[in-house]
Amino acid sequence: MRIFHYWRALSGIVSREVWRFLYQRERFIAALVRPLVWLFVFAAGFRSTLGIAITPPYETYILYEVYITPGLLGMIQLFNGMQSSLSMVYDREMGSMRILMVAPLPRGFLLMAKLVAGTFVSILQAYAFLGIAWLYGIQPPLDGLLWVFPALVLSGMMLGALGLLLSSFIKQLENFAGVMNFVIFPMFFMSTALYPLWKIKESSEWLYWVAQYNPFSQAVELIRFALYGQLNQYALVYTGAAFVIFMLLAILGYNPSKGMMMRKGRG
Amino acid sequence: MGRCVKTMKKPALEIEQLSFAYGKKKALDHVNLTIQPAECCILLGPNGAGKSTLFALITRLYDCREGRIALCGFDIKRESLKALATLGVVFQQTTLDPDLTVLQNLRYHAALHGMSRKQADQRIQQELERFEMYHRRKEKVRQLNGGHKRRVEIARALLHKPQLLLLDEPTVGLDMSSRQSIVAHVHALVKDDKIAVLWATHLVDEIYPDDKLVILHQGKIKANGVVSDVLQKTGTETIREAFSHLTEGMAS
Structure with missing residues (x-):
């Protein structure tokens, strides 16, 4: 049965990604330490300088740590998405992407499965982070922890698709530094992850404009509202649309006749 | 999974008039090649002869625009999933x-x-x-x-x-005894399982006398036949001689 084939392939791809992640313990620790440093050091330092007024979804005054937690969840997924795109470039050079591509399944499905696998891993990281944050005193409502799951699925898919897109167009991501400088840092800093939009508007009009249309902002807002049991419809639609666009372009990039593989894979 | 029973009699691999270019540089020039079930075909060619391009086209990493490739009778472009299901590949770099x-x-x-x-x-x-x-x-x-x-x-x-096993220089970087054992294993597969093999290499000592030998040079097929036929046609005694006759002789 065809449907079983798809299901088995999907679960095979996901479990491979999870095993890889669990075996590479340094990666797991690094993935957790990064947002924790931001939470424990950066946010704690800024607590006194940044006052956050009551804005939805928050109903009381909040500490800065509480404000940046959703942004840090987004950061985990952003890093993860870029890292898996990097591993895809590396994979392709190592040939294991080719192994995936010769599987008798449509390419769009294979790329989507790869994306689901990456997102799954990023959600494991996100919940590990939320667990530690909980012990530190950042305790969103319990049902929020449940609602944040679908939000993380969509934001993870969107950021993963962006990574996939980059991996199909960029010939060689020689090191992570390039991606950090040109993708991760701009996306992260020019977003609502660290400061709310109205606060950005006070200081810089263009930054406000960029942050507003940055898909990462919308992913973070989606997560932020979900964490408090609320749905931000605008963020949902925006993130969903960004996912569809990135994914279609990525599939195009991996298409054997139209894509960029041709220009790259010589020799 | 499984063999394509209804197409058992079809050739495992059929390549007709296949050409491919990177920009203006021609990598493959009107290549024709057929491999039958239980046939071990050795693709011999110096580096840059077009072996990797040919493999990339068969595995559908690139699409072929000129010419046609069919696996077990399934066109790689029109029935790509059925075609890929009949294919087993060992890439040059390790992919584990x-x-x-x-x-x-x-x-x-x-x-x-x-x-x-x-x-x-x-x-x-x-x-x-x-x-x-x-x-x-x-x-x-x-x-x-x-x-x-x-x-x-x-x-x-x-x-x-799979019906067809593709091997892209699988013995590169291995020691003598590992190489010999892999060569023997693959030849046993052809004999026992009636599987078709396309083996790219530049090492002549991996070829058995009853293998089919295809010599690729500058994107063109220079020889195509059982080892003894190739030797006869080129008037040489060893594969090494035939190979240098066909590749160096032509180039000069």
């Missing part, structure tokens, strides 16, 4: 996950081909036993030497019982 165990690597491949866990484990046992690697299935791939990694990769390529 070093952090995962042999078993995990093979199960992953079996899942991509839609096998159930039970089917997969059964096939994995059969293939690993054939290559005397079953007792090492729980080891991480990182711990295996080059020759053993290759054996696992060949076993992996065979899990879904």
Whole structure:
């Protein structure tokens, strides 16, 4: 049965990604330490300088740590998405992407499965982070922890698709530094992850404009509202649309006749 | 999974008038090649002859624009999924996950081909036993030497019982005894399982006398036939001589 084939392939791809992640313990620790440093050091330092007024979804005054937690969840997924795109470039050079591509399944499905696998891993990281944050005193409502799951699925898919897109167009991501400088840092800093939009508007009009249309902002807002049991419809639609666009372009990039593989894979 | 029974009589690989260029540089020029079931075809060519391009086209990494490729009668473009299901590939670079165990690597491949866990484990046992690697299935791939990694990769390529096995210089970087054992294993596969093999190499000592020999040079096929025929046509005594006659002679 065809449907079983798809299901088995999907679960095979996901479990491979999870095993890889669990075996590479340094990666797991690094993935957790990064947002924790931001939470424990950066946010704690800024607590006194940044006052956050009551804005939805928050109903009381909040500490800065509480404000940046959703942004840090987004950061985990952003890093993860870029890292898996990097591993895809590396994979392709190592040939294991080719192994995936010769599987008798449509390419769009294979790329989507790869994306689901990456997102799954990023959600494991996100919940590990939320667990530690909980012990530190950042305790969103319990049902929020449940609602944040679908939000993380969509934001993870969107950021993963962006990574996939980059991996199909960029010939060689020689090191992570390039991606950090040109993708991760701009996306992260020019977003609502660290400061709310109205606060950005006070200081810089263009930054406000960029942050507003940055898909990462919308992913973070989606997560932020979900964490408090609320749905931000605008963020949902925006993130969903960004996912569809990135994914279609990525599939195009991996298409054997139209894509960029041709220009790259010589020799 | 499984063999395409209705197409058993069709050639495992049919390539007709295949041309391919990177910009203006021609990599393949009107290549014709047919491989029948139970035929071991050795593709011999110097570096840059077009072997990798040919493999990239057969595995559909690139699309062929001029010419046609069919696997077991399935057109690689129009019926790509059916065609790919009949194909097993061993790429030049190792494509196993070093952090995962042999078993995990093979199960992953079996899942991509839609096998159930039970089917997969059964096939994995059969293939690993054939290559005397079953007792090492729980080891991480990182711990295996080059020759053993290759054996696992060949076993992996065979899990879904392909009709055609593609091997892209699988013995590069291996020591003499590992090389010999892999060459012998693959030839035994052709004989016992009636599988068709396309083996790219630049090492003449990997060729058996009754293999089909195809010499590719500058994107063109210079010789195509059983080893003895090629020797006869070129008036040479060894494959090495025939090879240099066809590649160096033409170039000058």
